[in-house]
Amino acid sequence: AVPSVAAALRQVKLDKESELRVEVSPDTHLRLRLLTGSAEIFGTEMAPEIWLTFPPRLKFAVFTWYGATIEMDGSTETDYTADETPMISYVNVHAVLEGRRNRAKASSSDSDSSQGPRVIVVGPTDSGKSTLSRMLLSWSAKQGWKPTFVDLDIGQGSISIPGCIAATPVEMPIDPVEGIPLEMPLVYFYGHTTPSVNADLYKVLVKELAHTLEGQFAGNSESRAAGMVINTMGWIEGVGYELLLHAIDTFNANVVLVLGQEKLYSMIRNVLKNKPNVDVVKLQKSGGVVSRNAKVRQKARSYRIREYFYGLSNDLSPHSNIANFSDLVVYRVGGGPQAPRSALPIGAEPAADPTRLVPVTINRDLLHSVLAVSFAKEPDQIISCNVAGFIYITDIDIQRKKITYLAPSAGELPGKFLIVGTLSWIET
Numbered sequence: 001a002v003p004s005v006a007a008a009l010r011q012v013k014l015d016k017e018s019e020l021r022v023e024v025s026p027d028t029h030l031r032l033r034l035l036t037g038s039a040e041i042f043g044t045e046m047a048p049e050i051w052l053t054f055p056p057r058l059k060f061a062v063f064t065w066y067g068a069t070i071e072m073d074g075s076t077e078t079d080y081t082a083d084e085t086p087m088i089s090y091v092n093v094h095a096v097l098e099g100r101r102n103r104a105k106a107s108s109s110d111s112d113s114s115q116g117p118r119v120i121v122v123g124p125t126d127s128g129k130s131t132l133s134r135m136l137l138s139w140s141a142k143q144g145w146k147p148t149f150v151d152l153d154i155g156q157g158s159i160s161i162p163g164c165i166a167a168t169p170v171e172m173p174i175d176p177v178e179g180i181p182l183e184m185p186l187v188y189f190y191g192h193t194t195p196s197v198n199a200d201l202y203k204v205l206v207k208e209l210a211h212t213l214e215g216q217f218a219g220n221s222e223s224r225a226a227g228m229v230i231n232t233m234g235w236i237e238g239v240g241y242e243l244l245l246h247a248i249d250t251f252n253a254n255v256v257l258v259l260g261q262e263k264l265y266s267m268i269r270n271v272l273k274n275k276p277n278v279d280v281v282k283l284q285k286s287g288g289v290v291s292r293n294a295k296v297r298q299k300a301r302s303y304r305i306r307e308y309f310y311g312l313s314n315d316l317s318p319h320s321n322i323a324n325f326s327d328l329v330v331y332r333v334g335g336g337p338q339a340p341r342s343a344l345p346i347g348a349e350p351a352a353d354p355t356r357l358v359p360v361t362i363n364r365d366l367l368h369s370v371l372a373v374s375f376a377k378e379p380d381q382i383i384s385c386n387v388a389g390f391i392y393i394t395d396i397d398i399q400r401k402k403i404t405y406l407a408p409s410a411g412e413l414p415g416k417f418l419i420v421g422t423l424s425w426i427e428t
């Protein structure tokens with residue numbers, strides 16, 4: 001009786017080991033459900049017959065191991081089926097990791113062998129790193145493990161907002177629509193979306209995060225055995241490569257998965273050849289990974305910040321709060337943009353200490369900035385402290401010395417020390 005809706009309803013039959021790749025339209029939602037058989041979205045099984053509603057622009061694949069029929073309601077930017085996927089090789093990696101988790105669980109909890117796999121996923125931009133991380137986490141959570149997801153990608157991370165590195169235990173297969181729940185992640189604020197702004201600070205924060213997790217694992221044999229999956233940035237040249245090696249080393253990764261680049265694989269294998277306990281594995285990139293240009297990435301960052309305050313489907317109501325200048329103390333770390341060491345003449349030292357705290361005078365330059373609220377009680381704890389959350393500056397009244405900001409909730413901030421970087425946002 002409602003022709004336009006009926007016309008948009010479509011069924012797609014998927015053969016075994018094939019996938020339906022979908023890009024949701026830029027301005028409408030898409031509904032999709034599993035009619036027959038079984039299927040999963042990036043490692044998370046679909047419940048039969050339940051409609052899932054995907055927000056505009058989302059890109060995903062519905063994969064089936066044994067065959068399925070999918071029903072779609074609505075138009076898409078593109079959708080097509082593919083029977084060539086690297087999924088078998090991915091699930092084989094999962095099987096090996098499972099074996100290691102079981103062995104870790106069976107060992108006495110104080111020995112080194114009680115440490116489960118520490119997997120780090122590396123590769124160029126748009127090689128499917130986040131997606132592979134997600135699948136490995138969801139498959140393992142499905143089997144009852146609580147692996148820790150570490151996201152070192154300050155550009156397109158999936159745990160917190162851009163400019164952060166973060167970690168969170170994954171207790172359930174990741175929801176295909178909602179993604180990682182933003183509940184209580186461990187977040188460190190770097191404040192920029194490219195590591196070159198202050199690569200040394202990035203390293204310091206990676207170390208802090210690793211150190212904190214190490215402490216948590218020491219007291220928790222369950223999460224120790226489940227191990228970690230670490231997602232990294234797609235920047236693999238120069239300083240980016242150096243930062244990858246630094247992350248592998250700092251987290252004591254024992255499995256390095258290299259996606260879609262022979263050169264990077266051979267470079268890393270060479271560097272690690274004296275470490276027999278680290279496996280370097282080359283994996284094929286999926287043909288379904290969608291490339292994103294700089295503009296699309298910038299937009300994705302902006303949506304991510306919006307999602308922090310307003311929720312994925314406008315289901316959160318952030319509060320506009322007013323504070324006196326004297327209530328808040330704003331710091332910048334490293335005193336502004338700084339050349340990476342590699343860009344300086346040999347032997348020269350960068351002028352500024354990368355972790356120097358520089359007090360920032362509150363003025364209209366802070367307008368539209370996204371600041372992190374530190375858990376630090378004293379300024380000298382700011383670098384080593386994780387952050388509670390973020391605020392967005394919407395007005396600065398110089399005359400009355402009042403600052404208006406958006407926060408996820410009303411009431412006093414969990415700390416008075418704020419960190420500013422180069423992260424900004426224009427509310428749309």
Ligand code: ATP
Nearest residue numbers: 059060061125126127128129130131156234288290
């Ligand atoms: P970055 O360069 O930001 O680090 P990445 O290597 O982590 O990117 P992903 O984020 O995993 O790449 O993938 C890029 C995009 O492609 C994402 O939107 C993801 O949902 C989509 N994608 C990945 N695999 C598939 C697939 N098989 N079918 C359809 N879309 C896919």
